[in-house]
Amino acid sequence: xLTGLTATGRRLRVTLLLLxxxxxxxxxxxxxxxxxxxxxxRMYATADAPNGSVLSTRLEAVTVDGAVVRVGEGDIGMRRxxxxxxxxxxxxxxxGDLARVHARRRPDARAWRIVRLVxxxxxxxxxxxxxxxxxxxxxxxxxx
Amino acid sequence: xxxxxxxxxxxxxxxxxxxxxxxPVARVAWLxxxxxxxVPLDVLVTTPWVARHDTAPASLYRPLQLDxxxxxxxxxxxxxxxxxxxxxxxxxxxxxxxxxxxxxxxxLVLYLEWMLIAFxxxxxxxxxxxxxxxxxxxxxxGRATRRDLGTSEAAGFALRVTGLAVVATYLLSVxxxxxxxxxxxxxxxxxxxxxxxxxRGTALGTPLLDHTWALHAGQYVLxxxxxxxxxxxxxxxRALWLLVGGYVAFHLMTWASIGIVFxxxxxxxxxxxxxxxxxxxTRPLGWRQRAGGGAAGxxxxxxxxxxxxxxxxxxQRRRQQQRTR
Numbered sequence: 001x002l003t004g005l006t007a008t009g010r011r012l013r014v015t016l017l018l019l020x021x022x023x024x025x026x027x028x029x030x031x032x033x034x035x036x037x038x039x040x041x042r043m044y045a046t047a048d049a050p051n052g053s054v055l056s057t058r059l060e061a062v063t064v065d066g067a068v069v070r071v072g073e074g075d076i077g078m079r080r081x082x083x084x085x086x087x088x089x090x091x092x093x094x095x096g097d098l099a100r101v102h103a104r105r106r107p108d109a110r111a112w113r114i115v116r117l118v119x120x121x122x123x124x125x126x127x128x129x130x131x132x133x134x135x136x137x138x139x140x141x142x143x144x
Numbered sequence: 145x146x147x148x149x150x151x152x153x154x155x156x157x158x159x160x161x162x163x164x165x166x167x168p169v170a171r172v173a174w175l176x177x178x179x180x181x182x183v184p185l186d187v188l189v190t191t192p193w194v195a196r197h198d199t200a201p202a203s204l205y206r207p208l209q210l211d212x213x214x215x216x217x218x219x220x221x222x223x224x225x226x227x228x229x230x231x232x233x234x235x236x237x238x239x240x241x242x243x244x245x246x247x248x249x250x251x252l253v254l255y256l257e258w259m260l261i262a263f264x265x266x267x268x269x270x271x272x273x274x275x276x277x278x279x280x281x282x283x284x285x286g287r288a289t290r291r292d293l294g295t296s297e298a299a300g301f302a303l304r305v306t307g308l309a310v311v312a313t314y315l316l317s318v319x320x321x322x323x324x325x326x327x328x329x330x331x332x333x334x335x336x337x338x339x340x341x342x343x344r345g346t347a348l349g350t351p352l353l354d355h356t357w358a359l360h361a362g363q364y365v366l367x368x369x370x371x372x373x374x375x376x377x378x379x380x381x382r383a384l385w386l387l388v389g390g391y392v393a394f395h396l397m398t399w400a401s402i403g404i405v406f407x408x409x410x411x412x413x414x415x416x417x418x419x420x421x422x423x424x425x426t427r428p429l430g431w432r433q434r435a436g437g438g439a440a441g442x443x444x445x446x447x448x449x450x451x452x453x454x455x456x457x458x459x460q461r462r463r464q465q466q467r468t469r
Contacts, residue, residue, distance in 0.1 A: 004296075004297050005164065005297045005298055005301075009298075010160070010164060010297075013163075013284065013301055014160065014163070017163075017305060020277075024273075024312060024316070025316075028316045028319050028320065028323075029319070029323070033208075033263075033267075033268040034206070034207075034208045034209050034268075035208075035209055036208050036209075036210070036259070036263055036268045037256075037259070037272065037273055037276050039268060040316070040319070040320045040323065040324070041270040041273070041313060041316050041317040041319075041320045042270070042320045042323075042324050043269065043270045043317075044336055044337075044340060045317065045320040045321045045323070045324040045325050045331070046324050046325055046331075046336065047321075047325040047326050047330050047331045047334030047336055048334050048335040048336050048338070048339045049334065049335065050333070050334065050335045052335075054335070054338065054339040054342045054343065056342065056343045073193055073196065074196065076200075077196040077197055077198065077199040077200040078196075078197075078200050078204065078265055079193055079265075079267060081266075081267040082204070082265040082266040082267040083204065083266065084266075084267075085206075085266035085267045086204060086206065086266040090204075093203070094201065094203055094204055097201035097203045097204065098201065098204075100201070101199050101200065101201055104199055105199055122342050124335055124338065127335045127338060127356050127360060128338070128353075128356045129338065129342060129353055
């Protein structure tokens with residue numbers, strides 16, 4: 001003897017399972033990240049050229065007394081990958097918004113006068129880092 | 145010995161027989177406890193960045209399709225913390241095993257909202273799919289206690305669907321590599337792991353940049369593991385433990401080298417293991433009929449569930465038949 005399900009219970013479960021499967025397969029084949037939770041599993045799914053460059057973006061700020069500080073997750077409430085993922089549409093005014101978030105999250109810290117979005121490019125050759133790295137400032141926000 | 149009418153008959157498709165083949169109720173009870181207790185750990189300890197979105201600027205809010213369908217604006221500080229507290233309370237209550245459908249459904253809705261808060265600022269992680277599926281199916285198993293000696297079709301469905309979600313995460317990751325990586329072969333010989341270590345390398349991971357062959361080999365190992373994942377659904381006993389251990393080891397190596405670990409996903413891997421053994425005195429109960437074959441014998445063949453003694457006799461008296469919706 002065992003605990004069984006009714007035919008209706010089975011049909012309902014199978015129907016929902018099939019629906020979720022179709023959504024997941026459609027998201028995998030055609031969707032983008034915003035189809036979550038049915039989007040493609042694309043973390044580290046892209047291919048970096050062994051003779052290309054690895055790009056890494058970071059934020060740095062200049063405080064009111066001139067010190068240059070690296071901006072961390074806890075300062076702005078956002079992860080690096082989050083603002084990096086918005087790069088094509090990110091504007092300098094958004095960096096100003098992040099400076100205001102910092103003032104709210106860290107009221108005792110020195111305020112930021114300048115915020116810069118910097119992209120570091122690490123050169124590769126044959127799939128190995130050559131040691132060469134160049135940095136480019138992509139966006140700058142200066143407090144009014 | 146009797147069985148439910150719905151499990152009999154040659155017309156029942158093999159896939160449906162596999163999906164609903166009974167598994168121990170105690171296993172689903174243990175998984176439920178572990179999943180619901182993981183939620184506070186997740187919210188408070190392992191992914192505290194989600195709560196930091198309480199101050200993230202609305203100008204950088206990038207709503208997901210679900211946000212847009214539901215018309216959800218950027219969550220305010222109050223909304224983030226109300227959801228956080230409600231989720232913590234609901235998950236702790238659900239971990240007791242009481243009101244499994246009501247509390248389990250509440251955790252599902254609140255956790256999904258928590259994930260919308262997490263992933264609506266431009267980055268989506270992929271370690272949550274199986275966990276969300278587990279949260280969706282665990283309430284369907286109904287009442288279950290960790291010392292229950294019985295098996296049920298509802299438990300079998302919940303556990304197998306969680307396992308399917310784990311496997312789908314791995315298998316469809318290969319499809320994503322084919323789609324976004326210019327083909328799997330192209331991805332295999334790319335420098336993607338070098339990129340990962342350059343960007344996120346830990347004290348243990350960064351030295352691997354002097355041995356990039358190991359990172360390159362790791363890409364092959366990853367795809368092999370992802371392609372092998374359906375074995376998680378068919379292997380049993382020691383072979384299953386070894387395979388699960390292999391996946392856990394890979395995830396731990398990833399964590400050690402770049403600081404990323406799929407913890408919610410790893411919790412769901414537990415659905416594949418005989419958690420009912422944690423109940424101590426209660427032995428795992430199988431659903432294998434000794435004689436006659438028939439529908440029960442077929443179910444035993446596809447259930448992958450042991451729990452019989454050397455002579456094929458059930459170890460414990462089976463639970464009285466019930467019919468649940």
